Amino acid sequence: MPYLCKDCGNKSSQKFPQGKCPACGSFNIKTPPKSTRQAIKEKEPKTLIEIVIMCILWAVLGYGFWQNFVKEPAPISAPIPSKSVSTENTDF
Numbered sequence: 001m002p003y004l005c006k007d008c009g010n011k012s013s014q015k016f017p018q019g020k021c022p023a024c025g026s027f028n029i030k031t032p033p034k035s036t037r038q039a040i041k042e043k044e045p046k047t048l049i050e051i052v053i054m055c056i057l058w059a060v061l062g063y064g065f066w067q068n069f070v071k072e073p074a075p076i077s078a079p080i081p082s083k084s085v086s087t088e089n090t091d092f
Helices: 032-040 048-070
Strands: 002-007
Touching: none
Parallel strands: none
Antiparallel strands: none
16 A cells, blocks of 8 residues: 555555545655555456356365265164075974
């Protein structure tokens, strides 16, 4: 931010009106040199593709969290041992 009030910390990219801070009325304003002002640029907004990719990644992360920590595991049923029925008649 090119303009900063040293008293209250109010920041602005625009010049303060009448050279004083609009928040507190102080004239104690810090302005960086021109070379620094040119180097400071506002962040560009996210593009639609970046937003879509971010939403997909958040959805995958949420689904993984739900699968591992929230979802109740299905009860494991033990296999029922089958009795082998012999057709042979064995006498002891």
